[in-house]
Amino acid sequence: MTSENKNKSGVSRRGFLAGMGIGAGAGVLAGGGGVAAYSAETDSTGEDSSISFRDAHQAGIVTAQQEHLHIVAMDVLTEDRDELIDMLATWTTMAERMTQGLPAADESGESDYAVPTDSGEAQDLGAKNLTVTVGYGPSLFDDRFGLKNSKPAQLNPLPTFPSDQLKDELCDGDIVIQACADDPQVAVHAVRNLVRAGSGVVEVRWSQLGYGRASSTTTEQATPRNLFGFKDGTRNIHSSETEAVDDFVWSDEAGWMNGGSYLCARRIRMLLELWDRQNLGEQQATFARFRKSGAPLGTEDTDDQEFAEVPFDLIYGREPVIPEDSHVFLSHPENNGGARILRRAYNFIEGSDTFGHLSAGLFFIAFAGKPEETFIPIQMKLSRNDRMNEYVRYESKAIFACPPGLKEGQDWGTQLFG
Template sequence: MSRRRVFGIGAAGVTAVGAGAIAARSLPQEPPVANAFSNSGPFPFYGEHQAGIVTPAQDRLHFVAFDVTTDKRAELADLLQEWTAAAARLTQGKEAGAFGAVGGAAEAAPDDTGEALGLPASGLTLTIGFGASLFDERFGLAGKRPAALLDLPKFPGEQLIPEISGGDICVQACAHDPQVAVHAIRNLARIGFGRVSVRWSQLGFGRTSSTSRAQVTPRNLMGFKDGTDNMKLEDAALLRDQLWAAPQDGAAWMAGGSYLVTRKIRMTIETWDRTSLREQEDIFGRDKGEGAPVGKKNEFDPVDLAAMKPDAHVRLAHPSSNGGAHLLRRGYNYVDGSDGLGRLDAGLFFIAYQRDPREQFVPVQMSLARNDSLNEYIKHVSSGLFACPPGVRDAGDYWGRTLFA
């Protein structure tokens, strides 16, 4: 699908669970076409911004956070160049290395692990980000840590697990085929052996956000349409103001990039499933079927916040309740088996991009953590904040080059 085609498509939205749900305007819109982006073709890898941010959200996710195990700056820079070359190939449906899974010498390990042989690109995008811990004394980068890459405050009620939080580097792989997404992360981990190690990773399915008006609004595991008012790739002025970092923000190397917040939000779905429909709808501030706001008939009717309960999720998360702050969300459902106590370990892997988390995610999540009636049914168990640099301009560029320049 061409860039012109992507930017010319028309109408949908998204609002809901966890820290977030936020966006521009609720305008009357024509119904979008279901699965408008279920094509298996490739998205461009090179560009001003990284793919996988405003790219129409794919159906599957494999997200990974790495710890850097080398203490040599040159080795880290070399790895980023190797990763970029592999990512450029993988996102176009090619194998990770020049000789692929079977084209090299039989006595040597293959250049690709091979489990995606015969599969198309499946809309794969790979997006990289750098955590605050990368900006310590190891690589001489302390002076380049952006002020916006802060240590997140402790929010009321969160129960974070350190082993599945943070990380030096993250990579987000999104695709329409889970095997393609897993294959990409597996090969980046293989290439990074001896220089990075996997800290934690998360699989996701069933996107819980739409990032284009051509996409229908999806549902989260609580059964509600999620993120009706999400920012969209068609909102150019809003994205410029709320999503993309600018040179005047204080970290020149981040210009054209964005800040990524991840939160693993476990849902106590067994308790939720025994809650009355009326209470469920009061908690969200929307009806469960159509997704219409309180007192309205259609999903995209203008929201009347005053008609909602004071602790309704939509009311607390809405931009007008947060000084105009918006987030671009592209989260995913997850089910990680059971907890050994007869309950599913399930919920939302929340992903949100923004220009400055100090002005966007932090105040929104603080309001939700203190007042949201949904908190009775959710628990934040992991957290991450990463600075995602601008896009790779051409084959001579690489992920993070502006940081190391």
């Protein structure tokens, strides 16, 4: 999806970052004027690579999955509701600009004597299909900001699942920003500048980089591979499945969450050293798919069989060909009352652990309109019985309610607080 969507106004009501040059007081939030000065809407190949910011639903959910992720969860520091509303308005303007390849704020009034309004590292990179998706955690709806009565129905802290090995500092959060782009620096730049603009109002709780997509959300995209070497995303919900998207991705509950989606996140460490010592048969039995083609066991190991039906009833000798503890058996809709989720996961490798092993894994993100009927029961089943559990450690959990898309003239502050 390309966009002709130029920057809209959306002026912050307070200059809480005026000292730095960010905020309404500093005239940073461009209306028409500042925008004309920039035209970074094409990438280095000259092709338009920006994605519309305003739509019925937020971008970054069914959007063709970009290659890179920077996701950050924040806690709100202020107890002043207006300060939070102002920050969300400022973020909206900044996010909209950045998704169009513009600097986070209008730089026309800059001087050697003022702090630059944009941190600068994405200046020549264009939009690179950047999407910025916001979401709110259950804790934001406590007593602090008068939001108690507008808490979405299914926004409850995720349960602790069997075999979780959670690190508390990587869990939960009041607000999430998911930035995805086809250039890592563009995603990092977006998060960095929003965090910077939120200084004093929010602080970072956890953040995660993902360097390669491990799902596909459209049929045009080839299925990528995860760090176990398997194709991942074959049976994902694809954006062209409009009925499934409506049934399983968008929330139909009343109130501001209507048309939004719940973001369910799990940082899953993958024990590559252990996995890399297993024979191919065991690896394939773990997923019930061939490693090479991604086709289900019991079919041909050829690329044209990747999307073949999974033969759950096929018996070989006395055993089912699709092991009942395999990841696909346990997560397939047929064995979950038809339930489906939209996966948007990313691979990560970040340094090493203290035992001389790579610290690698999958940052799993699922979007669900009704997580209590889809994501949670599927995850519960996997956490109990998945053969894959021997090779992974679930280190975090978080859930956020992502509101629907913004209408013209609306910003995230007025959308949430009315």
